Amino acid sequence: MEVGIVSYGAYVPRYRIKPEEIGRIWGVDGKGMGKGLMIFQKSVPSPDEDVVTIATEAARYMMDRVPEVDPKDIGAIYVGSESHPYAVKPTATIVAEAIMATPALTAADMEFACKAGTAGIQACMGLVGSGMVKYGVAIGADTSQGAPGDALEYSASAGGAAYLIGSEKVIARINKTLSFTTDTPDFWRREGQPYPLHGGRFTGEPAYFRHITSAAKMMMEAMGTTPADYKYAVFHQPNGKFPTRVAAQLGFTPEQIEYGLLTPNIGNTYSGAVPLGLANVLDHAQPGDRIFVTSYGSGAGSDAFDITVTDEIVNYKRNNAPVLEKILADPIYVDYGVYAKYKGKIIMPE
Amino acid sequence: MRDVAIIGVGVTKFGELWNRSFRDLGIEAGLKAIEDAKLSGSEIDGLFIGNMSAGRFINQQHIDALIADYSGMASKHIPATRVEAGGASGAVAFRQAVMAVASGMHDIVMVGGAEKMTDIDDPSINSVLDATADAEWEAGMGLTFASLHAMIAQRMIHDGIATREEIASFSVNSHFHGALNPNAQFKKAITLDTVLRSGPVATPLGMFDCAPISDGAASLVLCPLEDAKKYTDSYVKVSAVAQASDTLALFQREDITTYGATVSAAQAAYKTAGITAADVDVAEVHDTYTVAGIMALQDLGLFKRGEAGKAVLEGKCQVGSDMPINTSGGLKARGHPVGATGVAQIVEIAEQLRGSADKRQVENAKYGVAQSSGGMGSAVVVSVMEAI
Amino acid sequence: MASVAKEWREIPGRYNLVGCKCGACGKIYFPRRNLCPECRRASIGKMEDYAICRKGKVFTFSVIYDAPECNNLLKPYAVAMVKTDDGVMISAQLVDVDIDKIEIGMPVRAVLRKLDSDGESGVIHYGFKFVPDL
Numbered sequence: 001m002e003v004g005i006v007s008y009g010a011y012v013p014r015y016r017i018k019p020e021e022i023g024r025i026w027g028v029d030g031k032g033m034g035k036g037l038m039i040f041q042k043s044v045p046s047p048d049e050d051v052v053t054i055a056t057e058a059a060r061y062m063m064d065r066v067p068e069v070d071p072k073d074i075g076a077i078y079v080g081s082e083s084h085p086y087a088v089k090p091t092a093t094i095v096a097e098a099i100m101a102t103p104a105l106t107a108a109d110m111e112f113a114c115k116a117g118t119a120g121i122q123a124c125m126g127l128v129g130s131g132m133v134k135y136g137v138a139i140g141a142d143t144s145q146g147a148p149g150d151a152l153e154y155s156a157s158a159g160g161a162a163y164l165i166g167s168e169k170v171i172a173r174i175n176k177t178l179s180f181t182t183d184t185p186d187f188w189r190r191e192g193q194p195y196p197l198h199g200g201r202f203t204g205e206p207a208y209f210r211h212i213t214s215a216a217k218m219m220m221e222a223m224g225t226t227p228a229d230y231k232y233a234v235f236h237q238p239n240g241k242f243p244t245r246v247a248a249q250l251g252f253t254p255e256q257i258e259y260g261l262l263t264p265n266i267g268n269t270y271s272g273a274v275p276l277g278l279a280n281v282l283d284h285a286q287p288g289d290r291i292f293v294t295s296y297g298s299g300a301g302s303d304a305f306d307i308t309v310t311d312e313i314v315n316y317k318r319n320n321a322p323v324l325e326k327i328l329a330d331p332i333y334v335d336y337g338v339y340a341k342y343k344g345k346i347i348m349p350e
Numbered sequence: 351m352r353d354v355a356i357i358g359v360g361v362t363k364f365g366e367l368w369n370r371s372f373r374d375l376g377i378e379a380g381l382k383a384i385e386d387a388k389l390s391g392s393e394i395d396g397l398f399i400g401n402m403s404a405g406r407f408i409n410q411q412h413i414d415a416l417i418a419d420y421s422g423m424a425s426k427h428i429p430a431t432r433v434e435a436g437g438a439s440g441a442v443a444f445r446q447a448v449m450a451v452a453s454g455m456h457d458i459v460m461v462g463g464a465e466k467m468t469d470i471d472d473p474s475i476n477s478v479l480d481a482t483a484d485a486e487w488e489a490g491m492g493l494t495f496a497s498l499h500a501m502i503a504q505r506m507i508h509d510g511i512a513t514r515e516e517i518a519s520f521s522v523n524s525h526f527h528g529a530l531n532p533n534a535q536f537k538k539a540i541t542l543d544t545v546l547r548s549g550p551v552a553t554p555l556g557m558f559d560c561a562p563i564s565d566g567a568a569s570l571v572l573c574p575l576e577d578a579k580k581y582t583d584s585y586v587k588v589s590a591v592a593q594a595s596d597t598l599a600l601f602q603r604e605d606i607t608t609y610g611a612t613v614s615a616a617q618a619a620y621k622t623a624g625i626t627a628a629d630v631d632v633a634e635v636h637d638t639y640t641v642a643g644i645m646a647l648q649d650l651g652l653f654k655r656g657e658a659g660k661a662v663l664e665g666k667c668q669v670g671s672d673m674p675i676n677t678s679g680g681l682k683a684r685g686h687p688v689g690a691t692g693v694a695q696i697v698e699i700a701e702q703l704r705g706s707a708d709k710r711q712v713e714n715a716k717y718g719v720a721q722s723s724g725g726m727g728s729a730v731v732v733s734v735m736e737a738i
Numbered sequence: 739m740a741s742v743a744k745e746w747r748e749i750p751g752r753y754n755l756v757g758c759k760c761g762a763c764g765k766i767y768f769p770r771r772n773l774c775p776e777c778r779r780a781s782i783g784k785m786e787d788y789a790i791c792r793k794g795k796v797f798t799f800s801v802i803y804d805a806p807e808c809n810n811l812l813k814p815y816a817v818a819m820v821k822t823d824d825g826v827m828i829s830a831q832l833v834d835v836d837i838d839k840i841e842i843g844m845p846v847r848a849v850l851r852k853l854d855s856d857g858e859s860g861v862i863h864y865g866f867k868f869v870p871d872l
Binding site: 326 | 749753754789810811812833834836849850851852853862864867872
């Protein structure tokens with residue numbers, strides 16, 4: 001049985017703020033921060049958007065592209081995020097209702113920092129591959145908060161992408177997936193706390209780099225491949241610098257990672273980051289293209305995927321929904337005051 | 351079916367009346383009407399009260415019992431009925447009262463309309479008013495009552511039925527008359543510029559396009575026309591009271607630039623009264639928003655579609671002109687305690703027809719019309735009164 | 739605390755624009771109705787669920803400045819009456835748009851957004867709003 005991506009959809013809110021505007025408020029060289037992070041603007045959700053609405057928009061685009069798929073044939077839905085609107089009450093059921101997939105399906109929310117979305121893809125692969133469900137939906141979406149004045153304020157943004165996993169009319173076959181997981185406390189948020197904390201530079205080598213390179217090497221060893229065997233590569237991207245560096249460390253070229261690297265333009269969409277990067281690659285992919293994907297979630301772990309685009313992508317009705325290039329084409333810029341208002345950082349009266 | 355007469359009228363000041371309670375206002379208006387009709391009060395055999403939302407404004411349901419009690423009639427166990435129909439509550443109560451007397455089931459009834467709005471904060475008041483639209487699919491979706499009227503105005507401007515200035519001028523007309531009415535909430539005339547420059551509420555409408563929040567009450571005494579002379583020489587005939595319904599939500603209408611219920615009720619009322627629109631000498635229309643006033647003039651047939659705005663802008667609806675409109679000051683200047691308005695309009699027409707309208711008097715008025723609307727024209731009452 | 743059932747009951751209409759179609763005459767309605775105003779008795783038991791098309795054009799609009807408290811973070815915001823591509827008129831907020839550039843006739847589509855919530859601890863109510871169509 002061939003298991004893989006049958007359809008995908010992606011969505012990023014329209015509002016943007018630039019790092020120089022954030023720096024202006026905190027007395028920091030924001031433009032310099034942006035250069036250092038390789039992030040030139042980040043997306044900001046409207047006050048009426050959240051992980052539910054972003055996941056729904058992405059999932060609806062995903063369904064629009066496969067009009068022949070009956071949503072009632074979806075057997076599972078997982079939404080991975082670190083900014084679910086409820087601590088208890090799943091995002092997944094609301095999205096399931098909004099794509100008319102209810103009631104005969106299983107659903108759950110996932111959390112694993114920035115890799116909750118790809119963890120969902122793995123779960124769906126298992127359900128589809130075992131014959132337990134016909135289609136599974138895995139979504140990674142976030143509207144993460146960066147603490148005011150903290151480095152993360154320059155990068156934490158909003159967006160998400162949805163994947164329909166199945167075994168019929170697969171447009172991108174997932175040849176293999178594997179993961180590298182350890183207990184590494186690089187970045188965390190306690191229950192009830194509004195902002196995450198992190199270990200500063202500890203988030204680099206022992207966390208991001210160790211897990212991505214380990215999972216990536218395990219994958220290439222398992223598949224007998226080298227970076228040259230892949231047309232594209234997508235790495236987790238908390239800023240523009242880390243994925244550029246890890247790609248070089250592993251032997252991938254800047255051209256290979258270009259389509260899959262969106263963070264410089266939209267910020268770090270956390271659980272949405274790798275799903276969105278992969279979506280942008282798929283927006284441009286041709287039959288036969290091989291894609292190397294490695295996500296990273298703090299806490300910590302990396303999920304790696306070896307993907308081959310099939311001939312079926314030629315028939316895929318991608319234009320039934322807007323491609324990322326179109327979605328990202330016409331942003332609306334806001335200043336810090338509007339940003340703070342939209343992100344709920346202002347104490348409002350009762 | 352007997353003909354019905356209005357033998358007594360009463361109205362309180364309208365405004366933000368912090369010292370007056372709902373009971374104070376209701377009873378004040380009622381007493382004025384009883385005195386005006388030269389009754390003792392013991393003659394009344396039925397009460398009909400229009401009140402939109404005492405339940406939400408003052409947490410009091412059962413307004414029928416409250417008014418019957420505090421007007422001293424509960425001890426006589428007379429039947430009291432409270433009517434709700436959004437902004438048309440008072441007018442619908444009036445129609446119920448007219449039917450009660452016309453049918454012979456009652457001989458002398460009191461109609462009251464009262465609202466005490468200012469005991470809760472503005473956002474809460476607005477949410478009560480929004481609930482007269484479709485609570486689920488309009489208010490519940492973030493549309494305000496003002497925005498529904500504003501969307502009508504936007505479309506009327508787009509379709510060339512009225513310009514922004516013409517729509518705004520309805521407020522100028524209302525204030526012109528408010529300045530002549532000692533009971534009005536706003537007694538100052540204003541200019542068109544004031545309306546056009548006022549702070550936006552829901553574009554294209556601004557603050558001066560919108561009726562205020564008010565407290566107040568109005569009252570009438572009705573009896574069979576053949577008995578009126580027993581009580582007073584100053585009475586008017588109720589020639590017709592027609593009522594019509596329409597969809598709750600504005601988006602369910604075929605044409606949003608006309609209130610089909612006004613057109614329907616007006617046609618029925620004119621037919622019963624044996625008149626045409628051309629016979630109308632004075633009219634009170636329901637200007638919760640300026641645009642509603644303009645629409646009403648057209649829907650009542652007083653002006654052709656596309657011409658009402660021009661006439662109002664040119665000052666042709668002021669007292670002294672051919673078609674005086676809202677000589678009371680209308681909802682905008684006289685005030686709009688919702689349940690009271692429909693009754694207050696009848697009071698004004700009665701005063702005009704019997705010559706007691708003082709500085710606002712229309713000369714030789716024979717036929718007067720009142721148009722009262724609830725929600726987005728979801729309930730409309732058109733009443734025709736005749737001078738005797 | 740507000741009733742959770744009242745909003746929950748309307749989810750099909752609020753999320754997916756599910757109205758109804760009269761099985762007798764084929765006319766489409768939103769929101770759903772228990773009977774067809776045209777066919778009346780003949781339509782009893784024949785009203786079928788029908789999801790209204792999510793794309794349409796602005797028929798009229800207004801920008802609200804005097805907003806209900808739940809929309810304090812969004813004001814001023816636009817609302818519109820939209821004629822959907824299957825001929826049904828519906829109304830909702832119009833967001834992600836320059837409020838000075840809204841035009842009658844502009845193409846829009848319905849998306850899921852937060853409408854409000856029962857306070858910080860209460861249930862979040864989602865429903866449709868319009869955005870300019872890409």
